[in-house]
Amino acid sequence: MAGQKKLQRALAGEVMETPPIWMMRQAGRYLPEYRATRAKAGDFLSLCYTPDLAAEVTLQPIRRYDFDAAILFADILLVPQALGADLWFETGEGPRLSTITEQADFDALKPADAIHDHLAPVYETVRILARELPEETTLIGFAGAPWTVATYMIAGRGTPDQGPAHALREGNVALFEALLERITAATIDYLSAQIEAGAEVVKLFDSWASSLSDADFDKYALAPCRQITQALKARHPGIPVIGFPRGAGEKYAGFARATGVDCVALDQSVDADWAAENVQIDGCVQGNLAPEHMVTGGQALIDETRRIVRAFSKGPHIFNLGHGITPDANPENVQLMVETVRGMARG
Ligand code: CP3
Numbered sequence: 001m002a003g004q005k006k007l008q009r010a011l012a013g014e015v016m017e018t019p020p021i022w023m024m025r026q027a028g029r030y031l032p033e034y035r036a037t038r039a040k041a042g043d044f045l046s047l048c049y050t051p052d053l054a055a056e057v058t059l060q061p062i063r064r065y066d067f068d069a070a071i072l073f074a075d076i077l078l079v080p081q082a083l084g085a086d087l088w089f090e091t092g093e094g095p096r097l098s099t100i101t102e103q104a105d106f107d108a109l110k111p112a113d114a115i116h117d118h119l120a121p122v123y124e125t126v127r128i129l130a131r132e133l134p135e136e137t138t139l140i141g142f143a144g145a146p147w148t149v150a151t152y153m154i155a156g157r158g159t160p161d162q163g164p165a166h167a168l169r170e171g172n173v174a175l176f177e178a179l180l181e182r183i184t185a186a187t188i189d190y191l192s193a194q195i196e197a198g199a200e201v202v203k204l205f206d207s208w209a210s211s212l213s214d215a216d217f218d219k220y221a222l223a224p225c226r227q228i229t230q231a232l233k234a235r236h237p238g239i240p241v242i243g244f245p246r247g248a249g250e251k252y253a254g255f256a257r258a259t260g261v262d263c264v265a266l267d268q269s270v271d272a273d274w275a276a277e278n279v280q281i282d283g284c285v286q287g288n289l290a291p292e293h294m295v296t297g298g299q300a301l302i303d304e305t306r307r308i309v310r311a312f313s314k315g316p317h318i319f320n321l322g323h324g325i326t327p328d329a330n331p332e333n334v335q336l337m338v339e340t341v342r343g344m345a346r347g
Contacts, residue, residue: 006068007138007201010316011240011262011284017345019309019317020068021338022140024287025324026061027073030294031331033060044089048074051124058129062137064331065338068318069138069201070129072194074122076144076205079186080153082115084108099156101168106175112185116193123197130198141199143191145206145245146183146224153179162211169216184224188231195236203242203265204228210247221245226259233260242286246323256282268322272311284316291321294329294337301333305340 006020028034037057041047048054058073077095081087086098100106116123129139143149147165154176155164169176191202209221222245229241244265245255252275256264263284266275272288279285288308293301309319319341325334 005136005138005200007140007318008240010318011201011242013283013316015314015316018342019312019319020138021319021341022067022069022071023061023325023334024071024291024321026065026067026071027057028325029327030325030329030334031060031064033057033064044075045087048078049121051121051128054121054125055128055132058125059132062133065334066134067137067338069140070133071140071142071203072122072126072129072199074125074142076142076149077152078119078122079115079143079149079183079190082110082118082190083112083182083186084110085153094158095152097152097156099164100153100179101164102172103175106179106182109182112182112189115186115190119190119193123193126194126197126199138200139198140201140203140242141191141194142203142205143187145204145209145221145228145243146180146187147212147220148206148208149183149187150176150179151208153183162208166211169220180220180224184227188228191228191232192235195232195239201240201242202232203244204261206243206245208247209245210249214251217245217248217251221248222251222255222258225255225261229260244287253278254282255279263316263318265320266322270322272308276311276315280312280315280317284318285312286318287320287322288312289319289321289337291323291325291329294321294325294333297330297333297336301336302340305337306344309341309344 010020034057037053038047041050041053054073058070062070077087088096090096151162151165154168206221212221225243232239240262242263242265243261246267263286264279266287268290
């Protein structure tokens with residue numbers, strides 16, 4: 001039943017004495033214990049596909065900080081790989097994939113329901129975590145949103161402006177939309193399988209939503225998020241969904257109402273007071289603290305943390321960063337953030 005663990009209570013709309021807290025990329029290279037386990041696995045993808053080790057790195061930040069939620073350790077690019085794309089990581093540079101530029105590339109992809117054999121180790125990681133997490137810790141599953149995943153599949157890598165994906169949308173909209181539909185269907189199946197394995201909440205990462213103009217945002221960020229949310233809630237009544245249309249700006253307003261997500265994750269460019277009035281009126285919000293504070297720390301970290309908690313104190317709120325913590329962050333600053341949030345109980 002929702003309403004027991006802190007994270008689900010906030011997602012259900014409860015205003016709490018102090019907000020539950022977790023952190024994007026909380027299992028990551030800023031932690032020495034993560035680096036040690038990753039070295040044991042060999043490379044990043046082997047870590048993702050070795051359930052015992054993936055579960056271990058998921059648990060590390062819970063042991064260290066007692067966060068209210070653990071996020072499954074995996075990557076949004078495992079779905080393209082399960083659909084048949086080649087995927088590898090260039091050290092120090094990031095992901096590389098085989099590209100999708102013409103119909104034949106798309107025709108070579110597998111159907112959406114053929115992803116599960118490839119992703120079985122991820123489901124096993126979820127099952128281990130469902131057993132091993134502390135009782136009060138929520139397990140979050142996740143996937144990339146179709147637009148963001150498509151930008152990597154089309155370009156074969158991360159790009160500053162998602163140029164290749166925009167070019168395909170302009171040059172061959174039928175192919176572009178067919179790709180988005182394939183990813184959407186695969187994402188529904190993938191998240192459903194995570195929920196069946198024990199994920200209690202799911203989050204959709206649309207990291208490049210910022211580069212879609214207004215009409216395209218509605219068609220390619222908002223509509224797929226609504227479709228995935230509705231399908232998941234039909235199959236798994238009551239499952240909370242967090243949407244993260246990163247960089248949506250003013251389009252954050254109304255996003256929860258239009259898509260049916262239970263919580264909207266805010267990046268750090270959004271003004272907290274504006275979001276309290278325009279986004280939080282529809283329900284829970286999450287995020288907003290600039291990840292740079294995890295590098296710089298000090299009084300500025302304390303002040304910003306308090307400002308954000310106060311700005312969102314009249315409605316449901318989950319404390320988090322506006323984007324993932326970076327490898328150069330200091331683990332002690334994370335501790336300071338957690339203590340600052342938990343020390344703010346209203347008297
Ligand atoms: O702790 C967690 O948040 C859960 C695990 C997680 C990872 N990636 C692990 C990871 C999650 C939720 C993601 C999401 C993800 N992956 C996104 C969306 C969120 C965002 O950051 O905008 C995107 C765009 C990706 C794709 C991706 N994966 C890139 C571009 C990179 C390279 C950049 C980098 O940080 O190195 C990755 C690699 C990656 N995914 C790492 C981790 C911990 C670093 C890999 C390593 O150990 O070397």
